[in-house]
Amino acid sequence: MNAEKRYEIFSRLRDDNPNPTTELNYSSPFELLIAVLLSAQATDVGVNKATDKLYPVANTPQAIYDLGVDGLKEYIKTIGLFNSKAENTIKTCRILLDKHNGEVPQNRKDLEALPGVGRKTANVVLNTAFGQPTIAVDTHIFRVSNRTGIAKGKNVDEVEQKLLRHVPKEFKLDIHHWLILHGRYTCVARKPRCGSCIIEDLCEFKEKTEI
Numbered sequence: 001m002n003a004e005k006r007y008e009i010f011s012r013l014r015d016d017n018p019n020p021t022t023e024l025n026y027s028s029p030f031e032l033l034i035a036v037l038l039s040a041q042a043t044d045v046g047v048n049k050a051t052d053k054l055y056p057v058a059n060t061p062q063a064i065y066d067l068g069v070d071g072l073k074e075y076i077k078t079i080g081l082f083n084s085k086a087e088n089t090i091k092t093c094r095i096l097l098d099k100h101n102g103e104v105p106q107n108r109k110d111l112e113a114l115p116g117v118g119r120k121t122a123n124v125v126l127n128t129a130f131g132q133p134t135i136a137v138d139t140h141i142f143r144v145s146n147r148t149g150i151a152k153g154k155n156v157d158e159v160e161q162k163l164l165r166h167v168p169k170e171f172k173l174d175i176h177h178w179l180i181l182h183g184r185y186t187c188v189a190r191k192p193r194c195g196s197c198i199i200e201d202l203c204e205f206k207e208k209t210e211i
């Protein structure tokens with residue numbers, strides 16, 4: 001795909017949704033970090049249901065640490081992989097308290113050193129909580145990037161590197177959310193809704209649908 005086409009795609013996504021953001025509920029970097037940590041292999045809606053009950057009771061590293069693993073599980077037991085997520089969350093809170101004065105670090109190295117936090121989670125936190133132009137590639141972004149031809153790659157790392165190279169600076173901060181939302185609601189996994197897609201004429205996918 002050439003640069004002009006990419007530019008037009010990003011412009012249309014921006015016009016359609018000038019201020020995109022995550023669908024996870026949060027009101028601080030710490031709340032976002034924990035929500036993203038809980039969201040692996042779970043839906044944002046499911047995570048929000050749990051954190052809507054958890055955060056009014058405990059929304060700081062100390063308060064969640066004080067709940068303990070079993071106490072935390074009571075709030076997140078409806079979310080997949082909740083056992084390991086509870087353990088990782090408590091360990092993460094301990095490290096934030098011991099090494100970061102209870103604050104969420106604003107750099108990749110320290111974020112990725114937290115239990116349960118990988119590159120994708122770090123990218124989301126750096127981007128959404130701290131306004132850094134990182135691009136977290138999840139299953140939606142991977143699919144949309146490959147189908148459209150914006151950034152083809154065999155794995156998420158390859159797609160991330162291509163996006164970082166090809167997305168113009170003015171779109172970098174928000175591209176993560178535009179592509180996720182596009183993949184979640186239009187370019188869905190089973191049967192993309194090409195007939196109602198705002199970038200249909202620019203997309204290079206060969207098996208477009210009419211719906």
Ligand code: SF4
Nearest residue numbers: 187192194197203205
């Ligand atoms: S035209 Fe179809 S395949 Fe291409 S981005 Fe839109 S929904 Fe996805």
